Amino acid sequence: xxxxxxxxxxxxxxxxxxxxxxxxxxxxxxxxxxxxxxxxxxxxxxxxxxxxxxxxxxxxxxxxxxxxxxxxxxxxxxxxxxxxxxxxxxxxxxxxxxxxxxxxxxxxxxxxxxxxxxxxxxxxxxxxxxxxxxxxxxxxxxxxxxxxxxxxxxxxxxxxxxxxxxxxxxxxxxxxxxxxxxxxxxxxxxxxxxxxxxxxxxxxxxxxxxxxxxxxxxxxxxxxxxxxxxxxxxxxxxxxxxxxxxxxxxxxxxxxxxxxxxxxxxxxxxxxxxxxxxxxxxxxxxxxxxxxxxxxxxxxxxxxxxxxxxxxxxxxxxxxxxxxxxxxxxxxxxxxxxxxxxxxxxxxxxxxxxxxxxxxxxxxxxxxxxxxxxxxxxxxxxxxxxxxxxxxxxxxxxxxxxxxxxxxxxxxxxxxxxxxxxxxxxxxxxxxxxxxxxxxxxxxxxxxxx
Amino acid sequence: xxxxxxxxxxxxxxxxxxxxxxxxxxxxxxxxxxxxxxxxxxxxxxxxxxxxxxxxxxxxxxxxxxxxxxxxxxxxxxxxxxxxxxxxxxxxxxxxxxxxxxxxxxxxxxxxxxxxxxxxxxxxxxxxxxxxxxxxxxxxxxxxxxxxxxxxxxxxxxxxxxxxxxxxxxxxxxxxxxxxxxxxxxxxxxxxxxxxxxxxxxxxxxxxxxxxxxxxxxxxxxxxxxxxxxxxxxxxxxxxxxxxxxxxxxxxxxxxxxxxxxxxxxxxxxxxxxxxxxxxxxxxxxxxxxxxxxxxxxxxxxxxxxxxxxxxxxxxxxxxxxxxxxxxxxxxxxxxxxxxxxxxxxxxxxxxxxxxxxxxxxxxxxxxxxxxxxxxxxxxxxxxxxxxxxxxxxxxxxxxxxxxxxxxxxxxxxxxxxxxxxxxxxxxxxxxxxxxxxxxxxxxxxxxxx
Numbered sequence: 020x021x022x023x024x025x026x027x028x029x030x031x032x033x034x035x036x037x038x039x040x041x042x043x044x045x046x047x048x049x050x051x052x053x054x055x056x057x058x059x060x061x062x063x064x065x066x067x068x069x070x071x072x073x074x075x076x077x078x079x080x081x082x083x084x085x086x087x088x089x090x091x092x093x094x095x096x097x098x099x100x101x102x103x104x105x106x107x108x109x110x111x112x113x114x115x116x117x118x119x120x121x122x123x124x125x126x127x128x129x130x131x132x133x134x135x136x137x138x139x140x141x142x143x144x145x146x147x148x149x150x151x152x153x154x155x156x157x158x159x160x161x162x163x164x165x166x167x168x169x170x171x172x173x174x175x176x177x178x179x180x181x182x183x184x185x186x187x188x189x190x191x192x193x194x195x196x197x198x199x200x201x202x203x204x205x206x207x208x209x210x211x212x213x214x215x216x217x218x219x220x221x222x223x224x225x226x227x228x229x230x231x232x233x234x235x236x237x238x239x240x241x242x243x244x245x246x247x248x249x250x251x252x253x254x255x256x257x258x259x260x261x262x263x264x265x266x267x268x269x270x271x272x273x274x275x276x277x278x279x280x281x282x283x284x285x286x287x288x289x290x291x292x293x294x295x296x297x298x299x300x301x302x303x304x305x306x307x308x309x310x311x312x313x314x315x316x317x318x319x320x321x322x323x324x325x326x327x328x329x330x331x332x333x334x335x336x337x338x339x340x341x342x343x344x345x346x347x348x349x350x351x352x353x354x355x356x357x358x359x360x361x362x363x364x365x366x367x368x369x370x371x372x373x374x375x376x377x378x379x380x381x382x383x384x385x386x387x388x389x390x391x392x393x394x395x396x397x398x399x400x401x402x403x404x405x406x407x408x409x410x411x412x413x414x415x416x417x418x419x420x421x422x423x424x425x426x427x428x429x430x431x432x433x434x435x436x437x438x439x440x441x442x443x444x445x446x447x448x449x450x451x452x453x454x455x456x457x458x459x460x461x462x463x464x465x466x467x468x469x
Numbered sequence: 470x471x472x473x474x475x476x477x478x479x480x481x482x483x484x485x486x487x488x489x490x491x492x493x494x495x496x497x498x499x500x501x502x503x504x505x506x507x508x509x510x511x512x513x514x515x516x517x518x519x520x521x522x523x524x525x526x527x528x529x530x531x532x533x534x535x536x537x538x539x540x541x542x543x544x545x546x547x548x549x550x551x552x553x554x555x556x557x558x559x560x561x562x563x564x565x566x567x568x569x570x571x572x573x574x575x576x577x578x579x580x581x582x583x584x585x586x587x588x589x590x591x592x593x594x595x596x597x598x599x600x601x602x603x604x605x606x607x608x609x610x611x612x613x614x615x616x617x618x619x620x621x622x623x624x625x626x627x628x629x630x631x632x633x634x635x636x637x638x639x640x641x642x643x644x645x646x647x648x649x650x651x652x653x654x655x656x657x658x659x660x661x662x663x664x665x666x667x668x669x670x671x672x673x674x675x676x677x678x679x680x681x682x683x684x685x686x687x688x689x690x691x692x693x694x695x696x697x698x699x700x701x702x703x704x705x706x707x708x709x710x711x712x713x714x715x716x717x718x719x720x721x722x723x724x725x726x727x728x729x730x731x732x733x734x735x736x737x738x739x740x741x742x743x744x745x746x747x748x749x750x751x752x753x754x755x756x757x758x759x760x761x762x763x764x765x766x767x768x769x770x771x772x773x774x775x776x777x778x779x780x781x782x783x784x785x786x787x788x789x790x791x792x793x794x795x796x797x798x799x800x801x802x803x804x805x806x807x808x809x810x811x812x813x814x815x816x817x818x819x820x821x822x823x824x825x826x827x828x829x830x831x832x833x834x835x836x837x838x839x840x841x842x843x844x845x846x847x848x849x850x851x852x853x854x855x856x857x858x859x860x861x862x863x864x865x866x867x868x869x870x871x872x873x874x875x876x877x878x879x880x881x882x883x884x885x886x887x888x889x890x891x892x893x894x895x896x897x898x899x900x901x902x903x904x905x906x907x908x909x910x911x912x913x914x915x916x917x918x919x
Contacts, residue, residue: 024534025536026536026538026590026599026601028589028590028591049590052586052589054540054541054544054545054548054582054585055543055544055545055571055573056569056571058541058543058544058545059541060538060539060540060541060582060586061538061539061540062538062586063536063537063538063601065538066537066538066539066603067537069539084474086475086476086513087513087516087517088476088510088511088512088513088515088516089510089511089516089519090504090510090511091504091508091509091510091606091623092542092606092623093505093508093575093608093623094504094505094508095504095505095508098504110568111568113565113567113568115563115565115566116565117563117610117622118560118561118563118610118612119506121505121506123505125543132504132510135504136502136510136512139478139502140476140478140499141478149476151476151513153516156541156542156606158543160567160568162568172567173541173542173543
């Protein structure tokens with residue numbers, strides 16, 4: 020993409036309303052625009068990051084055997100009366116009437132609707148296990164929306180629901196979600212620690228929240244520092260393997276890690292040696308629940324088991340805050356110049372800065388680098404504008420592309436361009452085709468594919 | 470995908486509420502479930518088709534140089550007061566108040582919001598031309614929602630907006646959209662005829678609707694039959710080439726083609742020889758508009774031109790009904806057994822029917838075919854259930870996968886499987902690996918890629 024043809028409205032001034040760094044940088048980098056309190060447009064750069072995160076979530080859900088579908092944003096109130104949550108849910112639920120005076124709401128979550136879908140079509144244990152999920156816009160009418168997309172009102176969430184015959188099977192679904200979430204967050208360059216949590220309005224006997232450590236996190240967290248040494252890495256997972264999923268759950272949750280809601284100071288001291296006790300702040304980026312028959316019983320989601328008895332299914336629900344992750348990743352990965360995107364979610368794979376737009380040789384070299392990267396299936400952003408080098412560097416640093424190729428007449432005389440890592444600031448000079456090759460290696464695209 | 474692990478709730482009975490074939494087949498094939506009047510869940514099979522259509526729309530928009538972004542579903546009422554449409558828009562607009570009593574609405578379209586985004590960031594003609602688009606859920610509170618996703622209330626739409634310095638530039642954007650739409654629909658296996666239309670509530674001096682001919686269409690249409698001979702085909706398009714886009718517009722719109730709203734019987738008789746005059750019904754699947762400064766003037770979307778004068782930008786908007794297209798494609802492509810998906814939008818590339826699940830040789834052959842197709846990047850649906858062959862064929866015919874590979878012990882004794890075309894019903898026997906090769910050829914995947 021050539022920047023001269025793109026829409027990247029970066030701001031020089033830091034907007035006054037933004038209190039935390041991710042909100043400031045998202046506004047300054049032209050990623051979002053507020054349209055009403057807690058409601059944002061995703062400008063092209065922000066939209067690209069949102070999509071990359073969504074793609075990773077889809078890929079990992081599908082890998083775990085979960086089936087994508089899509090429920091609508093609006094729901095009839097009657098469905099929520101069946102579970103008893105219509106009255107229980109507070110003013111955070113956006114309620115209204117349609118032109119025929121029917122009571123509706125903008126879905127804040129989908130347990131009722133998915134249970135309705137399940138009971139409509141599934142009658143036999145033979146159709147289990149089943150996990151359905153969707154990624155859809157939700158609305159929670161927060162009293163005081165703030166922190167940009169971190170606590171917005173209209174937000175994008177993956178929510179998945181498992182249906183199982185027994186508690187044992189449902190706990191395997193729970194473990195499977197935990198495993199797939201660990202992998203999901205790591206692909207985004209995040210360390211998200213599963214912490215024992217409280218059920219809240221969803222309910223649930225078993226529940227873990229996933230927290231990313233960050234000074235601006237809304238939750239206080241207490242954990243054993245040994246946890247931060249754990250890496251999921253590139254493990255070969257069989258998501259049907261009950262023992263394997265259970266072992267990974269134990270590996271990642273056996274050490275003390277709790278939010279302030281469930282924290283127990285005495286236990287903390289008993290279980291964690293003093294030098295490993297950590298008190299910090301965290302951002303919640305996901306949560307998993309097992310809640311048994313809480314919805315299936317009142318809503319009549321029953322199956323016939325192998326003895327011919329009708330029994331309520333065991334369920335759980337599992338959420339990832341897709342739009343919130345954009346902010347959380349920035350909170351976890353930035354410096355005073357701007358964002359530093361992990362390679363997994365970067366909106367463009369690298370930037371190309373032309374130090375002298377208009378110089379025939381520099382223009383030709385940039386064009387060639389741009390076109391080579393595109394031919395390799397990569398997505399570079401080429402700053403071809405007639406601007407000062409300093410302004411171009413400042414923009415690239417602000418929007419946080421992990422790699423930058425700088426091209427100028429002086430370097431080209433020696434046959435080289437400069438490849439710079441955004442995170443370390445380290446640069447190296449190398450021939451243009453070697454810079455392209457290096458970027459291709461980083462993103463794992465074999466040159467042969469071109 | 471193995472059907473035993475998928476969620477495909479096909480219905481044997483035709484639901485009473487469905488009046489048209491696409492609605493009937495979408496319900497029967499387990500593609501959608503109604504959640505409230507005109508509000509649907511997209512079950513896994515329906516969701517896949519919706520996604521394939523969305524992908525084609527994205528690819529063709531990006532090819533035309535248009536920039537993706539995403540606006541929220543909810544909008545503040547104040548924005549619509551600026552354009553004067555808040556009062557003008559009737560009860561189809563879903564209006565409500567949030568917990569702080571602020572007036573909001575569920576966006577039925579986005580001219581106001583995109584104009585607000587534009588005026589916030591763009592001040593100079595140097596940043597033009599610019600076309601931004603998004604694909605997002607919309608809501609129109611139809612009095613009588615019906616025909617399934619064809620006239621739903623919550624619907625998925627691509628809407629794009631061009632911003633240009635002059636009327637001339639904006640008309641090129643109009644032409645560019647027309648060209649990209651022709652290509653978009655043809656990739657979906659549809660012939661969508663651009664017809665001169667009426668501006669309606671969007672407004673507009675120039676507007677064309679794209680109509681797919683179908684008996685169940687809501688519009689009466691009048692056209693010169695010569696139009697149906699036109700094919701867009703695989704043309705090499707330079708979307709910056711003003712003359713080329715203009716020539717294609719003329720090629721596809723110079724002959725008489727109008728909906729009942731703009732039909733002129735006298736002109737029809739003057740321009741079209743009797744033997745080519747057609748009166749039929751059509752389904753609207755898209756519309757493009759040029760409306761000049763209708764929104765930019767009242768909302769103050771101005772740029773400084775090269776003479777230093779502040780002038781309102783020329784705009785247009787351009788929509789494709791993404792969710793509606795799922796129904797339109799079925800209306801245009803089905804028989805009495807079910808849907809017949811065009812290859813471009815099929816939810817699975819082919820079906821595999823195991824005639825004798827449990828037979829070691831048949832199971833092994835099906836597994837091998839399935840895995841070979843997956844390795845080629847294809848997405849087959851393998852019916853591995855323990856069901857009668859007749860039931861398996863009926864399901865495959867109903868859900869409309871364009872190709873079916875049938876595997877049974879008798880054929881395997883002779884080293885062959887059967888490859889069947891859903892559209893023609895023609896079958897041929899061939900060795901399993903040749904069947905895979907043939908499917909790969911059809912979908913244009915080189916075997917070498919594996």
